[in-house]
Amino acid sequence: MVKLLVDNIEVEVDEGKNLLQACLDNDIYIPNLCYIDGINRVSASCRLCFVDIEGVDQPVTSCTVRVEEGMVVKTDTPPVRRLQRTALQLLLSVHVVDCGHCPANKKCELQRIARFLKIGLKPKRLEQFLKEPGIDTDHPFLDYYPNRCVLCGRCVHVCRNSRERSFLAFARRGFDTIISFYGENEAPDLSCGDCFACVEICPVGALVPKEKEVP
Amino acid sequence: MNPAKNEKPRKVFGSICQEAEARRNAFKEAPVPKIHIGMATCGIASGALETKKAFIEVLAERNIDARIHSVGCIGHCYAEPVVIIDNPGFPPIFYHQVTPGKAKMLVKSYLEKGDPLFEHVLGAMEENDLIPPVSDFPRFNLEKRVVMEKCGLIDPEDIYDYIAEGGYSALVKALELPPEEIVTEVKNSGLRGRGGAGFPTGKKWEFALEAGKQDKIVICNADEGDPGAYMDRTILESNPHQVIEGMAICAYAVGARKAFFYVRAEYPLAVKIVSKAIQQAKEIGLLGKGILGTQFDLEIEVFQGSGAFVCGEETALIQSIEGKRGMPQYRPPYPVQKGFMEQPTVINNVKTFASIPPILGNGAVWYRGIGTENSPGTAIFSVVGDVVHAGLVEIPMGVTLRTLIFDICGGVPNKREFKAVQIGGPSGGCLPPDFLDTPIDFDSLTGAGAMMGSGGMVVMDEDTCMVDVARYFLDFTQKESCGKCTFCRIGTRHLLNTLERLTKGEGREEDLEQLRVIGEDIKDGSLCGLGKTAPNPVITSLMYFRGEYEAHIREKRCPAGMCRPLTAYYIDLDRCARGCDACVGCCPVEAIFTTKNRKKGVDQSLCVKCGECMVACPTEYNAVIKVSPPDLAPVIERPVDD
Numbered sequence: 142m143v144k145l146l147v148d149n150i151e152v153e154v155d156e157g158k159n160l161l162q163a164c165l166d167n168d169i170y171i172p173n174l175c176y177i178d179g180i181n182r183v184s185a186s187c188r189l190c191f192v193d194i195e196g197v198d199q200p201v202t203s204c205t206v207r208v209e210e211g212m213v214v215k216t217d218t219p220p221v222r223r224l225q226r227t228a229l230q231l232l233l234s235v236h237v238v239d240c241g242h243c244p245a246n247k248k249c250e251l252q253r254i255a256r257f258l259k260i261g262l263k264p265k266r267l268e269q270f271l272k273e274p275g276i277d278t279d280h281p282f283l284d285y286y287p288n289r290c291v292l293c294g295r296c297v298h299v300c301r302n303s304r305e306r307s308f309l310a311f312a313r314r315g316f317d318t319i320i321s322f323y324g325e326n327e328a329p330d331l332s333c334g335d336c337f338a339c340v341e342i343c344p345v346g347a348l349v350p351k352e353k354e355v356p
Numbered sequence: 357m358n359p360a361k362n363e364k365p366r367k368v369f370g371s372i373c374q375e376a377e378a379r380r381n382a383f384k385e386a387p388v389p390k391i392h393i394g395m396a397t398c399g400i401a402s403g404a405l406e407t408k409k410a411f412i413e414v415l416a417e418r419n420i421d422a423r424i425h426s427v428g429c430i431g432h433c434y435a436e437p438v439v440i441i442d443n444p445g446f447p448p449i450f451y452h453q454v455t456p457g458k459a460k461m462l463v464k465s466y467l468e469k470g471d472p473l474f475e476h477v478l479g480a481m482e483e484n485d486l487i488p489p490v491s492d493f494p495r496f497n498l499e500k501r502v503v504m505e506k507c508g509l510i511d512p513e514d515i516y517d518y519i520a521e522g523g524y525s526a527l528v529k530a531l532e533l534p535p536e537e538i539v540t541e542v543k544n545s546g547l548r549g550r551g552g553a554g555f556p557t558g559k560k561w562e563f564a565l566e567a568g569k570q571d572k573i574v575i576c577n578a579d580e581g582d583p584g585a586y587m588d589r590t591i592l593e594s595n596p597h598q599v600i601e602g603m604a605i606c607a608y609a610v611g612a613r614k615a616f617f618y619v620r621a622e623y624p625l626a627v628k629i630v631s632k633a634i635q636q637a638k639e640i641g642l643l644g645k646g647i648l649g650t651q652f653d654l655e656i657e658v659f660q661g662s663g664a665f666v667c668g669e670e671t672a673l674i675q676s677i678e679g680k681r682g683m684p685q686y687r688p689p690y691p692v693q694k695g696f697m698e699q700p701t702v703i704n705n706v707k708t709f710a711s712i713p714p715i716l717g718n719g720a721v722w723y724r725g726i727g728t729e730n731s732p733g734t735a736i737f738s739v740v741g742d743v744v745h746a747g748l749v750e751i752p753m754g755v756t757l758r759t760l761i762f763d764i765c766g767g768v769p770n771k772r773e774f775k776a777v778q779i780g781g782p783s784g785g786c787l788p789p790d791f792l793d794t795p796i797d798f799d800s801l802t803g804a805g806a807m808m809g810s811g812g813m814v815v816m817d818e819d820t821c822m823v824d825v826a827r828y829f830l831d832f833t834q835k836e837s838c839g840k841c842t843f844c845r846i847g848t849r850h851l852l853n854t855l856e857r858l859t860k861g862e863g864r865e866e867d868l869e870q871l872r873v874i875g876e877d878i879k880d881g882s883l884c885g886l887g888k889t890a891p892n893p894v895i896t897s898l899m900y901f902r903g904e905y906e907a908h909i910r911e912k913r914c915p916a917g918m919c920r921p922l923t924a925y926y927i928d929l930d931r932c933a934r935g936c937d938a939c940v941g942c943c944p945v946e947a948i949f950t951t952k953n954r955k956k957g958v959d960q961s962l963c964v965k966c967g968e969c970m971v972a973c974p975t976e977y978n979a980v981i982k983v984s985p986p987d988l989a990p991v992i993e994r995p996v997d998d
Contacts, residue, residue, distance in 0.1 A: 231846040
């Protein structure tokens, strides 16, 4: 066990534990979207879980840090909040904010993080960019909404873990990156059954079971 | 001297050297002219294939015995196709822009009649009494060639050509030493990675060596992708063996038996030449099992990267070789700790590996004598854009930008003013004239807001719009972002969108602050090097050329006159010649009409601002005038048709 100081609270956790997980375990919330507990190599792609660590110049993502004895961590310094707010605003600038019609409403991680960081869901600072088309219905059991997706990659990971290969993958690049059901010809043969692990792990309701498939 | 010194490699190599010497002497001493033609991609693009064909044809036609020697690129792009003719009785002469016609003339005049055609000579390759040597010119004598020493002088497809020039002797030397000593030598040389980040190479190798007995991997990163940069391609196409030798030394030093050559598929000639070079090295026992009679084995595999800029980032590159989507991973662990298939992996750039044989051959002290204290050695730049002598330049670190751009590369052509230089590719920064006296080394460039990068350098003259340049580079990084992390994927899109609005004259006052703030956040928040550096072109141009941004927003004016929506062409009626129809004929959209007194006017509602009329207007009139903002153009009414 090692002791560290997070926001002036002394926390005792297993040596070598992931800092983000250590904080979450001790009821210290740090915004995060892409983190999965126990994963071999974290994705570190959502860029939300920044913290300040004493002795390190700039905020670092807590999911990529292992705890050390005597570590002094601050989760709410102005530089940390600045990066977190920008990251969330960027995510919201490509997000259809139509919570009333979204199945994730009230359990959506974006709503939770926006509340936590005290920013509105419709930021005025940035223009909104949406992808076309707004829905991908190629999958036999699922619909995918690229304008809700935060591209955290949790669905890709969980799908790969529940079978020998993932039925979901990242496709395209840059701003056009989406989650794709590889390849389109195979889609009807996908043997997803009633797995829906991807739907469960999606933080924002970007993957939704097709209506007819829901019992 | 190490008493346990392994003598075997030297003995085995001795016979290879003899073969190389014999071939070289047979070539050199043959009493016929030798014609060396630069046949790298740049040469071929300029017509070297046709030139070579012309030489072959006319030699046959005239029944002249001569040897044609295909060599790589010497780096003088402005002079392509380049030919060096070594005619017995004359010094070897460097000819520039040798078209097929010139080739025929040279054979007829020079080889047949002994007239070297002085008007086409760039210089002689050695001191003599007849022709000024090229070493009299700053483009040659201010360079210091370490990595590119043999480029353009040897046939890249003939391993013996390289060996005859002393090639692979550094590998022999290395095989006689214990690995630790090689790593120490590289550390002492102070060599820093030439891929851009400048991490000490010796240190990287030391980490790999310390990882113990497990399997290790060596990767040569030849996924060069910066717009306007082609140093790695040229080296691979001109002297692949120097890179392979460096890789072999590295593999021996760190204890790897497997290496990858990650070459981008868009470099087909480089892929072909490198594959052939590996094959040749294998055939004579310089690669493969039991290299030069030792216990050291090394397999090098060529892996073709398929068109993603981000795969030049080392963690993405490894993902790509593993067959996964090329997306950068969080570091640490660094590749040297856990890389390809979780094995310790040393990834170095082409130029880094190519620096190893000279370092080992001449010693760390010699290498330290070149360049500066913290950045020893040489830097290779592909200097392109608005310069007279564009091409590849290898200079000692510490030379100033002014020396490089104005003395070596001849400055800006067409009597234009120097405006800025973009260093380090899409991740680099734009530096204004005030920074011309900045020495070129890793730390000084970073301090100025640019970066060494892999060596792309774009020189821009006064006709370049800095907002448009920033837009161009952001467009590139936005398209090449892997899409993984929030800041790079979405943030660069916002920067690009704002810049696009500015170039259309739709900028808003708050845009400037927004560009800066989002740019800084992308820098601090991104996952990998691509995102962390992507805003650099915006941030530096905003810092050094703020006035230009303000002109776009406040006056809807593009000071360089490059942003089409912010410019207009009109015809000065005082200068326009009655009855001349040059501009009318070239206008692609029929926007030019004839006035009542048979002069011309531009219909602004039709004009697409291509500028063709300005080119077409005879110089004695120069009546077409370009203005920005567009409302400065006087309105000339189109006469109503009768």
